[in-house]
Amino acid sequence: MGKDVLSQSEIDSIINALSSGDLSSKQQDDELLQAHKVVPYDFRRPNKFSKDQMRTLKNIHENFARMLTNFLTAYLRIPAAVKLESASQVIYEEFICSLPLPTLVTVFRLSENNGSALLETNSFFTFPIIDILFGGEGKIIKQARELTEIELSVLRRVNEKVLNNLRYAWEDIADISPLIESLDTNPQFSQLLASNEAVALLSFSTNIAGNDGFINLCLPYITLEPVLTRLSAQNWHTRQSKMDWDMTKALKNLEKKLKFIKVELTAVLGSTTITVSDFLNFEEGDIILLDRQVDKPVDLCLEGRPKFKINLGTLSTKMAGVITDIIFEEEETE
Incomplete structure (x- = not known):
C-alpha cells in the first residue's frame, strides 16, 4: 500500500x-x-513554481551569469565576475523588505506581451562601475548615498546592456525583449505587485575591480505565467542538446573555411634605433647596423606576430627559411 x-x-x-x-x-x-x-501549508507563501520550473530557471540564469561576466569584463576592461548564488521563490513583500537603502531598483518589462520584473543592483556593484566609467579605478564610496541624475543616466545605459544579456540567456526558452520602465533608489516605492504575490528570486554575487557586491533579479509568477509550460528540464535539455549540435556544426564549418584563408608571413631581419637627423641624411650605399648577429635565427611573423624562429637561405632562385623553433604565447609577451 x-x-x-x-x-x-x-x-x-x-x-x-x-x-x-x-x-x-x-x-x-x-x-x-x-x-x-x-x-503544514503556509497560505502566505504559496509554492506556485514547481521544482522542475525552478531548476530550469536556475539553469537559464547560470548561463546569464556567465554572459554577464564576459560582458562586464569586456565593457569595463577589468576583471569582473558574476555567479548565481541562489534561486528561490518568495513573496514580493519579503523580497522588498530585504533590500538595503539606498539601492538601485530597475523596473522593466520582459516584452510587450509580458508583465514587469525587477532588477536590483546594490551600491557595491553600481559605484565601482560608475568610478571606472568616469575614469577611476573602480573604488567604492565609504558611505552609501543617493545617486545623482548623471549617475542614474549612466547606470540606465549599463542596465540596458545587462538586460540585453538576459534576452540572450532566455532565447532558447522564450523570445523576450526587456524594456526599462523606471529606475528608483528606494525599493519601498516599487509597488509593482500585491505584497503576497509569489516571485522567483535569483540572487547573484558580483566582483568588480575586487569589490564584492550582489544583484537580485525578481521575476513575478504572473509575469512568467505565459511561458511556464516551457520551463521544464526536458524542454531545457532538448534545446541545449540542439544548441550544442548547432554549435558543433558551426565550429566544423568555421574550421573548414579557416583552412582556405590566406595569411601573411614576414621574416624580420632585425631592428635598430636612429635619430631623425640620421634618417634625413641616408644615401644609397649607406650601411645600417642591425641588432641581429649574422649567425642568429630571425623571427618569422604571422600577421605581424612572431610565431617561428628561422634560418635564412636560398632555394633555387628565391630566398627561403628553415624553421628552427616555435615561439609560444608566453615568449611573445616577454
Whole structure:
C-alpha cells in the first residue's frame, strides 16, 4: 500500500488503544499526522513554481551569469565576475523588505506581451562601475548615498546592456525583449505587485575591480505565467542538446573555411634605433647596423606576430627559411 495509507493492522491498533484508554485524542492526532506525513501549508507563501520550473530557471540564469561576466569584463576592461548564488521563490513583500537603502531598483518589462520584473543592483556593484566609467579605478564610496541624475543616466545605459544579456540567456526558452520602465533608489516605492504575490528570486554575487557586491533579479509568477509550460528540464535539455549540435556544426564549418584563408608571413631581419637627423641624411650605399648577429635565427611573423624562429637561405632562385623553433604565447609577451 502507499505510504500515505494506514494498513488494517495500524487502524486496529489505534482503535484498540483508544478503547482501552491507552491512547489520548491528542496522541491519536499526532500518530495520524505522522502516518500521513502531513506538512503544514503556509497560505502566505504559496509554492506556485514547481521544482522542475525552478531548476530550469536556475539553469537559464547560470548561463546569464556567465554572459554577464564576459560582458562586464569586456565593457569595463577589468576583471569582473558574476555567479548565481541562489534561486528561490518568495513573496514580493519579503523580497522588498530585504533590500538595503539606498539601492538601485530597475523596473522593466520582459516584452510587450509580458508583465514587469525587477532588477536590483546594490551600491557595491553600481559605484565601482560608475568610478571606472568616469575614469577611476573602480573604488567604492565609504558611505552609501543617493545617486545623482548623471549617475542614474549612466547606470540606465549599463542596465540596458545587462538586460540585453538576459534576452540572450532566455532565447532558447522564450523570445523576450526587456524594456526599462523606471529606475528608483528606494525599493519601498516599487509597488509593482500585491505584497503576497509569489516571485522567483535569483540572487547573484558580483566582483568588480575586487569589490564584492550582489544583484537580485525578481521575476513575478504572473509575469512568467505565459511561458511556464516551457520551463521544464526536458524542454531545457532538448534545446541545449540542439544548441550544442548547432554549435558543433558551426565550429566544423568555421574550421573548414579557416583552412582556405590566406595569411601573411614576414621574416624580420632585425631592428635598430636612429635619430631623425640620421634618417634625413641616408644615401644609397649607406650601411645600417642591425641588432641581429649574422649567425642568429630571425623571427618569422604571422600577421605581424612572431610565431617561428628561422634560418635564412636560398632555394633555387628565391630566398627561403628553415624553421628552427616555435615561439609560444608566453615568449611573445616577454
